[in-house]
Amino acid sequence: MKFKKVEKYTYVEDKHKPYLKELSEFVSKSEYLPKYHIYPKSGLMNDPNGLAYFNGEYNFFYQWFPFEPTHGMKHWGHLTSKDLLTWEEKDIALTPDMEYEKNGCYSGNSIEKGGLLYLFYTANYKTENDRIPKQAVAIMDKGGNIEKYINNPIIDGAPDNMTGDIRDPFVFRKGEKYYMLLGAKSKKEKGALLLYTSEDLLIWNYMGEINLPIDTGYMLECPSFIEVEGKDVIILSPMGLEKEELKYQNQFSTVYLVGKLDIENMKFDLEYMDEVDNGFDFYASQAFYGKDNKPMMVSWFGCGEQDLPTDKEMWKHGLTMPHTLRLVENRLCNFVSEELNDLFNDKNEFDSNIIKTKSNSYHIKFNMRKEDENKWVRFGNENDYWELNFDFDKNVIQVDRSNLKLKVDINNGLKRCAEGLNKEEYKVDIYVDNSFVEVFINEGMKSFVFRCFNLNNEEHNIQFTHANKGSINYYNK
16 A cells, blocks of 8 residues: 555545545554454554543543654544444544634543533644644534534633643533632643633633642653542553652553642642552543443553554554553552453363463463462463563562564663552452553452563463463453
């Protein structure tokens, strides 16, 4: 196929659709495509946006540049599902075709009011030397029709002490009022969390900066607010955190805060804080309420600037599976939503130290016990594998990609470590979906999300230090 070069700030018009259809057909032949993760039909996918259970179905929107696997002009793609298992692709939800969003429709969330779904987003507007922060809204009815608000932008410009880097509106309701969180960068080059309020979702008033008792780096992105089991949880993506041995090892990190949001005093009373995930490829989490008001979360299956083998196949990144949120010992646990268990109908038990897989899309469950001296489990072939390690004595869990033949993103390291849970036995769930891997320890008390590009991935082994028992359930839809 002959690829067309487009300008970075090109938005999709009817004239582009024949080429994008051809490009999608080319991408469909990629050897690295997942079977049960969401991925772009072409180009680059990043932040999940506007996640909602609305009108009896899930609506997932996402950042998308369809022409190339690069960060170009961002649109909002749109998928719907009634069960989180089968997804229907919709037309592009937001195309940056207005002057106030001339450089892209950036991230945001959604909220329902009066039978309508309000989609909030950052209208990216760059000048020669800077950007002017603008926040906008579009409104979707139950028929899926979307119209941008005629008086956009609903917030135009920055507070006096902030730079033009203000983005990613997250709107929620508390009491009789609506509130909007915005990630920002102050003129002192510190990350800031801004708060606005509204009674009608259209006219917004600035309240100020929320005092956070944490290191906010030089910029905050992608804030989320959700209530989980009576506690307030804020999820943030701070940029510029100093790397630690067991934390903040990626280009950019995503953290959660458990406690109480004190709006009256513009502060967050912190009880517990940690990284959301410890894997290589995880960022920009968005929390939302699913069916029956269940607290949930989806994240970008990527992080920052990365060179990946899929670049030459004209697609890049994806989204994590939908995760359910709960609190255990005040920790935020994120674990695959139970609805997704129905994806795996071919169930097999094992009691061995070597398992030969039947496909490269499966869910494997097992326990790792200190007394069994099982220290690692390897996925792949003898000379091409990734490894999950458990150091019970040092209380460290590690994912190691250094033994893969096809190494990616090596400038950001080949290993990721997390502090363990001081247990002598761990329950492990691993979801492998071709090049997408999600690892969960004790049902999400720790997790590692990352990409893995084994060569000849269709046929690989799973090997334990010593014989182990468990089950492996293959994708069968």
